[in-house]
Amino acid sequence: MDQKTALKVLLEHSNFFSESSKTQILSQLDHLRDEEIKTLGKFLVLEKKKSLENAKQLKTAVESVLST
Amino acid sequence: MIFNESSETTQDNSKQEVKEKNPKQDRAQYLTSGEKLRATLNDPATKEAFFATLRTLVNIGISIIDLVPGIGELPSWVADAIKVTKEAKKKNFANRMKGNNEKNPDDFWQKIDPTPDVPVWIALGSEVGEAVSGTAFPSHAVESTAQFAGYDLGRITAGLKRLKEIWGEQEGNEVIKEIGQKANNELTDYQNNQIQINSAMQAFA
Numbered sequence: 001m002d003q004k005t006a007l008k009v010l011l012e013h014s015n016f017f018s019e020s021s022k023t024q025i026l027s028q029l030d031h032l033r034d035e036e037i038k039t040l041g042k043f044l045v046l047e048k049k050k051s052l053e054n055a056k057q058l059k060t061a062v063e064s065v066l067s068t
Numbered sequence: 069m070i071f072n073e074s075s076e077t078t079q080d081n082s083k084q085e086v087k088e089k090n091p092k093q094d095r096a097q098y099l100t101s102g103e104k105l106r107a108t109l110n111d112p113a114t115k116e117a118f119f120a121t122l123r124t125l126v127n128i129g130i131s132i133i134d135l136v137p138g139i140g141e142l143p144s145w146v147a148d149a150i151k152v153t154k155e156a157k158k159k160n161f162a163n164r165m166k167g168n169n170e171k172n173p174d175d176f177w178q179k180i181d182p183t184p185d186v187p188v189w190i191a192l193g194s195e196v197g198e199a200v201s202g203t204a205f206p207s208h209a210v211e212s213t214a215q216f217a218g219y220d221l222g223r224i225t226a227g228l229k230r231l232k233e234i235w236g237e238q239e240g241n242e243v244i245k246e247i248g249q250k251a252n253n254e255l256t257d258y259q260n261n262q263i264q265i266n267s268a269m270q271a272f273a
Contacts, residue, residue: 006271009264013257041272048258048269055254061225062248065232066241 003037004029010044 001009007029011022025040032040228247232240258265 001267001271003271006268009268013261013265038272045269045272048265051254052258055251057224058251059248059255061228062244062251064225065228065244066248068229 003041007037007041014044
């Protein structure tokens with residue numbers, strides 16, 4: 001998968017950016033330098049990894065608190 | 069006369085502080101959202117857990133504000149909390165720009181900075197378009213500076229338990245269920261799109 005397509009996929013599944021921010025980024029995608037695409041992409045990869053880790057912890061914590 | 073009025077006011081304030089520090093289950097429903105938040109923050113034993121939980125919620129997505137429908141008073145303070153965390157990001161960013169990188173454990177704003185080392189343009193998501201098109205776009209590697217804080221399960225659980233105590237059994241459980249649903253949505257979305265998301269992540273490995 002090329003990095004532009006990958007960035008679109010990661011933006012679609014990002015919780016961090018608002019929908020308007022996503023739209024703004026996508027509208028400028030063709031004007032971004034490779035370095036900028038890589039920077040955003042690496043950030044979104046990090047966000048997804050940490051978001052999944054946090055979601056697992058939150059889910060476990062919620063189940064624990066609701067069961068007591 | 070003035071002294072008496074002042075004295076009564078002081079006593080009233082004192083009573084109010086005691087009430088907010090020790091919210092009882094049977095009166096939790098009578099607290100306003102602001103009082104509930106203050107009660108949480110006034111409790112030294114749980115303040116840290118609350119901050120950890122709040123930052124985790126913020127880290128899992130600013131869009132947690134989407135929880136608005138059907139959960140009573142939560143939206144107003146979540147919205148406020150997000151505004152506050154954004155303000156914290158601005159203040160801490162400004163401090164770092166002045167060359168002041170010292171961590172002060174007593175600094176209120178540093179405590180609620182959701183992602184202390186994430187560039188400010190990321191925290192202020194709505195302004196990212198401007199940042200991307202301007203000269204402020206960071207060219208340095210994000211992975212070396214971005215920090216999505218992870219918190220241990222014990223602290224998150226303690227924070228949720230305290231949230232339930234302060235918000236009351238019924239409303240607290242509803243809030244916690246909504247939080248759980250949000251976390252579950254994230255995990256389900258990943259499971260349903262795992263191949264595509266993994267390929268996208270691999271492109272930036």
